[in-house]
Amino acid sequence: MAYEAPNGELFAAGHRGCAGCGEMNAVRQVLNAAGPNSIVANATGCLEVSSTGYPESAWCIPWIHAAFENAASVASGVDAALKSMGKRDGVNVFAFAGDGGTFDIGFQALSGMLERRQKVIYVVFDNEAYMNTGIQRCSSTPYGASTTTSPPGSQSIGESQDKKPIAAIVAAHEPAYTATATIAYHADLKKKVKKACEMEGPCFLHIFAPCPTGWRHGSDTTVELSRLAVDTGIFLLWEMEGGDFNDLKVTKKPPSPRKPVEEYLKTQGRFKHIINNGEEIAKIQALVDEKCKRYGIE
């Protein structure tokens, strides 16, 4: 019998997330879809720090944090332990991490977990930089974005590399299920979480989560920006079972024609240095166009 949380909220109020935090909302959406028979192994990051300042905890499910780069290996240990003790059935074992603890330092542990085909649902909450330490660049940071370690200047456009295609890399490991989601499209996200919970092998959910503090936008536009990211094709919503990319399904097509990237870029302070630079905006548009083409989107 799982514990019954107040108001049924498995991620309780009172946490110290910024007002309008996309990640905190994403966590609520994921857990409300997964239900109380869930255990989370969490990496160091905004989520962990804001939700567990001793003696308070926002978590109404069993939760463990060990270090930054190992959510996947800690979750692997939990999975193996429950299995060995005959307590595995009916329990969702999640690994929660930010883009920092996944794309970069957490990459090895993630790859190992996938390769061992452990029954872990790895959820990356992607706000496109190391936010907890004050907005440093990550391999998840998109081309042109300003961060404290990719600052724009006379010699720099900001982040010089485009986003690492983490979900595609994970899918190439041929896990049970790979999907991308975002907070605005909550029904799509809910469906994908429930699907992952039904799977018998490793699953990966890449959740795009805007950050008012790091991206410099109003705290009230978090959900709107996640919608705009999909509508411009900047973030694509798809899912795939197994490893055959021919089976990849786009679950939410952007409108046709897609909204121009400029509409998205101009909403955020992290792009303000390029918003009047037609050449850079065209570059970003071209990157997005090329990616959409590869995914069969006009």
Add this chain to the structure above:
Amino acid sequence: MAEACITIGAVNYEPGSSRNYKTGTWRAMRPVLDQDKCIKCGLCHTYCPDSAVVKAEDRSVSIDYDYCKGCGICAHECPKQAITMVEEEK
């Protein structure tokens, strides 16, 4: 001085104890819900980062001002503009 119990391994046995801290004090703006306009779609409850929108059995919603940080997402997303952000009284 440490006020709380020092447990073995710093294990916290109180789920949801974050509720001891009322983040409602952070607010500069407060959401005001016009129940007449509300269609009980539940989007405000879905999109709140802070579990500060409470859904009742009949799907009607209310704001938990103890925790609401005043981010304005609910007002922004409400399809019926049933929520307005007003300045928080001192």
Add this chain to the structure above:
Amino acid sequence: MGEKIVIRGNEATAVAAKLCRPNVIPAYPITPSTLFPEKMSEFVADGELDAEFVPVESEHSAMSAAIGASAAGARVCTATASQGLELMHEMLFIAAGMRLPIVMAIGNRALSAPINIWCDHADTIAARDTGWMQFYAENNQEGMDLMINAFRIAEDKRVLTPGMVGIDAFVLTHTFEPVDVPAQSEVDDFLPKYNPEHVYLDPARPITIGSFGTPQYYMEFKYSQELGIQASSPVIDEVFADFEKRFGRKYAKITPFMADDADVLILAMGSMNGTARNAVKRLREEGKKVGVLKLTVYRPFPEEELKKLAGNAKVLAVLDRDISHGYGGAVYADASGVFVNEEKKPMLLNFIIGLGGRDVVIDDFRNIYDKCMAAVEKGGPEQRVQWVNVDFDACKGGA
């Protein structure tokens, strides 16, 4: 009844672990401890051990998975050495801070650079601050027995502290020795099922472990943790005594040999104790008053026992198979700290010996004894820290 078999040190620790019925073994291979994960995976594959063997992709993940599994409520063990132990270094502190009774066998090996796979205590010595209990085996029998004892001590509700058991690289890990293996039923009687109360992950009882500990709380948690490892001291005596009663083999934190009236006492850890005793027997035949103190438990450091056993000697020669660069040997530093304010204290000399697999031989002990007696005559040593059996001339060109 058990059986007597001839096995390598690695296998002895693996067989010991198997007898302790672990639930989860996350492990990564590294010389010289590789045979441990090999044997554990073999036991699982053959159905001899009902457990989950997790072939993780690095040692850091091995300890991470061990932490996850132990926090989930399972009995967990693993093994590593040298660079592997260093790679998981941050996780060692975390395992201890979370009070998870994980047991780990270490094939004591030197640390790079330069890379060296042979016998040396640098790896576990570098982990002395992590909050893990540390046991050092002299031979394969001790390796096996200390592993079994470690599970029971670690899981004791008064202790709840992880423990590592060191067996010397190649000298023990790869050397065949006869070992008395206890029967499974005997070990089951000695080591009850792991039944954690303080931490297990179950949706029926949600807990948060790995909280953010602010300055308001951190120091109390660290003090509380220190109380835990200090509490292991009497529990170790208790468990060793029970082990002796059941299995007939006696263990102690420090085991004296010909020590009562010794002018010079030699403090040593690991396999070099065998050589030390042989050397001391010969020196005694020459009328020299010398003895050995075998240090088996290094953490918690056995202060009271050392004071009692070495207080009256003229010289305590502390052998370190490690070097804390810029200071001297670590065991020497710890031993010195114990005596610094005592009235009854020996002169303390430090000997750095046997690094990177350099053999420790009988002549070394003769030299050490001579140096100690010279120091007694002169009222102090020429050097506080002396390196044994090193080609100093060859080193003059460099630095």
